[in-house]
Amino acid sequence: MAGKRFQVLQGNEAVVEGGIAAGMRFYSGYPITPSTEIAERSALRLPQVGGKFIQMEDEIGGIAAALGASMAGLKAMTATSGPGFSLKQENIGYAAIAEIPIVIVDVQREGPSTGLPTSPSQGDLMQSKWGTHGDHPVIVISPSSVQECYNETVRAFNMAERFRVPVIFLMDEIVGHLREGCELIPPEELTISNRRVDREFNGTLAYAVQEGNYVPEYAPFGSGDHFNVTGLFHNLDGFPTNDSEVTDSQERRLLDKITKRRDRIEKWEEVDTDDCEVMIICFGGTARAVEGAMDASHQYDSVKIGMFRPITVWPFPEAALHKILKHNKHLRQIIVAEHNDGQMILEVQRLVEGTVPVTHLGKIDGTTITPDEILEKIKEVY
Amino acid sequence: MPSKLIENTMRVNRLPHIWCPGCGHGILMRDVAQAIENCGLDPDKVVIVSGIGCSSRAAGYMNYNTLHTTHGRAIAFATGVKLANPELHVIVITGDGDATAIGGNHLIHAARRNIDLTVIVFNNSIYGMTGGQYSPTTPHMEKGTTAPYGNIDYVFDIPKLAEAAGATFTGRCSAYHAQQAIKLIEEGIRHHGFSVIDGVSVCPTYYGRKNKKGDSVKMLNWQKENFVDVKVAEKLPPEKLEGKTLIGKFYESNDKEEYTDMYMNLIERAGGNK
Ligand SMILES: Cc1ncc(C[n+]2csc(CCOP(=O)(O)OP(=O)(O)O)c2C)c(N)n1
Ligand code: SF4
Ligand SMILES: [Mg+2]
Numbered sequence: 001m002a003g004k005r006f007q008v009l010q011g012n013e014a015v016v017e018g019g020i021a022a023g024m025r026f027y028s029g030y031p032i033t034p035s036t037e038i039a040e041r042s043a044l045r046l047p048q049v050g051g052k053f054i055q056m057e058d059e060i061g062g063i064a065a066a067l068g069a070s071m072a073g074l075k076a077m078t079a080t081s082g083p084g085f086s087l088k089q090e091n092i093g094y095a096a097i098a099e100i101p102i103v104i105v106d107v108q109r110e111g112p113s114t115g116l117p118t119s120p121s122q123g124d125l126m127q128s129k130w131g132t133h134g135d136h137p138v139i140v141i142s143p144s145s146v147q148e149c150y151n152e153t154v155r156a157f158n159m160a161e162r163f164r165v166p167v168i169f170l171m172d173e174i175v176g177h178l179r180e181g182c183e184l185i186p187p188e189e190l191t192i193s194n195r196r197v198d199r200e201f202n203g204t205l206a207y208a209v210q211e212g213n214y215v216p217e218y219a220p221f222g223s224g225d226h227f228n229v230t231g232l233f234h235n236l237d238g239f240p241t242n243d244s245e246v247t248d249s250q251e252r253r254l255l256d257k258i259t260k261r262r263d264r265i266e267k268w269e270e271v272d273t274d275d276c277e278v279m280i281i282c283f284g285g286t287a288r289a290v291e292g293a294m295d296a297s298h299q300y301d302s303v304k305i306g307m308f309r310p311i312t313v314w315p316f317p318e319a320a321l322h323k324i325l326k327h328n329k330h331l332r333q334i335i336v337a338e339h340n341d342g343q344m345i346l347e348v349q350r351l352v353e354g355t356v357p358v359t360h361l362g363k364i365d366g367t368t369i370t371p372d373e374i375l376e377k378i379k380e381v382y
Numbered sequence: 383m384p385s386k387l388i389e390n391t392m393r394v395n396r397l398p399h400i401w402c403p404g405c406g407h408g409i410l411m412r413d414v415a416q417a418i419e420n421c422g423l424d425p426d427k428v429v430i431v432s433g434i435g436c437s438s439r440a441a442g443y444m445n446y447n448t449l450h451t452t453h454g455r456a457i458a459f460a461t462g463v464k465l466a467n468p469e470l471h472v473i474v475i476t477g478d479g480d481a482t483a484i485g486g487n488h489l490i491h492a493a494r495r496n497i498d499l500t501v502i503v504f505n506n507s508i509y510g511m512t513g514g515q516y517s518p519t520t521p522h523m524e525k526g527t528t529a530p531y532g533n534i535d536y537v538f539d540i541p542k543l544a545e546a547a548g549a550t551f552t553g554r555c556s557a558y559h560a561q562q563a564i565k566l567i568e569e570g571i572r573h574h575g576f577s578v579i580d581g582v583s584v585c586p587t588y589y590g591r592k593n594k595k596g597d598s599v600k601m602l603n604w605q606k607e608n609f610v611d612v613k614v615a616e617k618l619p620p621e622k623l624e625g626k627t628l629i630g631k632f633y634e635s636n637d638k639e640e641y642t643d644m645y646m647n648l649i650e651r652a653g654g655n656k
Contacts, residue, residue: 028461047652052645056458060458061458064455064461065461068458068460069466074466076462076466221449222427226393227448228441228450
C-alpha cells in the first residue's frame with residue numbers, strides 16, 4: 001500500500017509512487033547506482049497494485065521489455081544511470097519513430113564511463129536531447145525536489161501517453177537520494193492522461209492521424225487491429241517504405257508533435273526575475289544551492305538575485321526566457337550554474353544572443369555546488 | 383491467386399516480399415503461419431515479434447499483431463509483451479545473427495526464465511541482410527565476406543545452447559522438410575514454456591555463392607540428403623550419421639513452472655488482485 005498521504009521519501013522512491021499514481025503498471029530495468037532504489041521500490045510496489053516488475057539481463061533488455069509492455073497496453077517505465085543510459089539510446093529512437101509511450105529515468109552520475117558512481121552530476125543534459133541517432137522528438141523533465149519527483153513523474157507519464165513519445169526524466173544524485181517530505185497526492189486528485197485510442201478511425205491504419213492532430217490513436221496489441229510496428233520509416237499501416245515524401249511527412253510530424261505543442265510541454269520556475277540584477281539559470285538538484293544562495297543574499301541585500309529554472313529542460317522554455325530578457329530592465333548578468341563543463345549555457349547563450357553577459361559556474365569533481373560558491377561567483381562577476 | 387493459407391494469414395497487399403528468389407525464409411514463414419492455423423489460435427491474440435535481418439522482415443507480411451524491433455532485441459521486447467498480457471500468444475521470428483550474436487544474452491536469459499514464448503530462428507548461417515558476413519552459425523572454415531580466408535570461429539548449436547540455458551522445448555527443422563517443420567513449430571507453440579526452434583534456412587545469394595553450394599534447389603536438396611530425423615537416427619549405427627544434421631524435437635520438459643504463471647502467483651501473494 002502507498003500508506004500515509006504525507007511521507008518522508010527519497011527522490012528515487014517518490015518517482016515510483018508518482019508513477020504508480022499516474023497508472024504505471026510495468027517496470028523493467030537493470031540495477032545501477034544511483035538509480036537502484038527505483039527498481040527496488042518498483043519490485044515491491046507494482047505487484048501490490050497488480051502491476052509487473054522484471055529485472056532484465058541488461059539495460060537494453062530493460063527498455064526493450066518496457067516498450068513491449070507498452071505495446072500490450074500498460075504504462076511502462078525503466079530507470080538507469082549514465083552507463084545504462086548510453087545503452088538504452090538505440091531503443092529511445094525506436095520508441096520515437098514507432099510512437100510508443102514510455103518514461104525513461106536517468107539519475108545522472110559524474111563522468112564518462114563508470115566515472116564516479118555515487119557522485120552528483122548533470123553531464124547527461126545534452127545526451128538526453130541528442131543521445132539517440134537521427135532527428136527525433138524529445139521531452140526531458142528535470143525535478144529539483146522530492147515533491148517534484150512525484151508530481152513531475154505524473155506529468156512525464158501524461159505526456160508520454162498523450163504524445164506517444166519517450167519522455168526522459170533527468171534526475172541527478174542530489175535529488176535521487178535527497179530525503180524530504182512528500183505529499184502522495186492520490187490519482188483522483190491528479191490530472192491523469194491516457195493514450196487515446198480510436199479504433200474506428202485508426203484500426204489497421206495505426207499511424208493515420210486525424211485532421212488537426214499530430215498523434216496517431218492506435219489500440220494496443222490484442223485489440224483486433226492487425227497493424228505492423230517498425231523502426232523503419234513506414235506507411236499508415238506501419239509497413240516499411242523508402243518513399244521520400246512519406247519519410248519527410250512522417251519525420252516532420254514526429255517533430256511537430258513537440259514543437260507545435262510547446263505551450264503544453266514547457267514548464268519552468270521563476271523567482272524575482274522581473275527586477276533582479278543577476279539571474280541564475282539552473283535545473284534539477286543545483287536549484288537547491290541557488291535557493292540557499294538567494295536566502296543568504298537577502299541578509300546583505302546588496303544585489304538582487306533572481307532564478308530561472310527550466311523544469312521541462314527540453315524543449316527549453318525559450319519564450320519564457322525571452323520574455324524576461326525583454327521586460328527586466330535591471331538585469332546585468334546571467335550565471336548558468338550546472339554540474340557539468342557547460343551544457344545548458346550553450347542553449348542560454350544561443351537565446352540571449354549577447355544582450356546580457358552570460359557566465360558559467362560548473363563543477364565536475366563529483367562534489368556539489370554550494371550556496372557560498374554561488375555568492376562567490378556573483379561577487380566575482382558583478 | 384494466393385492460396386487459402388496465404389489469404390488467411392498474410393498481408394496479401396504487401397506481397398511480393400523483398401526476399402531473393404530461392405531464399406529459404408519464405409518457406410519457413412509459410413510453415414509458421416500454417417502451424418499457427420493448425421493450433422487454431424485467435425489471430426487477434428497472436429503477436430509476432432522480430433528483430434532486424436532478412437528473416438525478421440517476415441513479421442511485416444504476417445497478418446497478426448506484428449512488432450519489428452531493433453537488431454537482437456526481439457526476445458526482450460517479446461518478454462515485455464508476454465508479461466504485460468499473458469493471454470497473448472507471442473511468437474518470435476529471428477535470424478541466427480539476431481538471436482545468437484547481438485541478441486544472444488536475451489536468448490539465454492529468456493530460456494532461463496522459462497517464459498512462454500516460441501522462438502523460431504531462421505538460420506541461414508550468415509548475415510544475409512548486410513551482405514554475407516560470417517555469423518555464430520557459419521560452419522568452421524567456411525567463407526563469408528568478412529571471412530575471406532575461411533571462418534576460424536566455431537559454431538553455436540542453437541538447440542543445445544537453449545536447452546543448457548533452461549529452455550523447456552527445443553528442436554530443429556529445415557526449409558526442405560516442410561511437413562515436419564510445421565508439426566514441430568505447432569508443438570513448440572502448444573508447449574507452455576520457452577521453446578526454441580532452429581529453423582535451418584538457405585541463403586543462396588550470399589552463403590551459397592560464397593561457399594559454392596549451388597543454387598537454392600541444390601542447397602535444399604543438400605538438406606534433403608543430409609538431414610535425419612532424430613527418431614530415425616536412434617535406430618541408425620553411428621557411421622551412418624557421420625556428417626548428418628539431426629532434425630525433429632530434441633527436448634521437452636514440463637518440470638519447470640512457466641514465468642508469467644509464477645508472476646501472476648506473486649501478484650496474488652503481494653495482494654495485487656484486490
Ligand atoms: C545495432 C545494429 N547493428 C548492426 C546492424 C546491421 N545488421 C542488420 S541485419 C544484420 C545481420 C542479420 O543477420 P541475421 O540475424 O542472421 O538475419 P538474416 O539477414 O541472415 O536473415 C546486421 C549486422 C543493425 N541493424 N543494428
Ligand atoms: S540475402 Fe540471403 S537471406 Fe537475405 S533474402 Fe537474399 S537469399 Fe534470403
Ligand atoms: Mg542469418
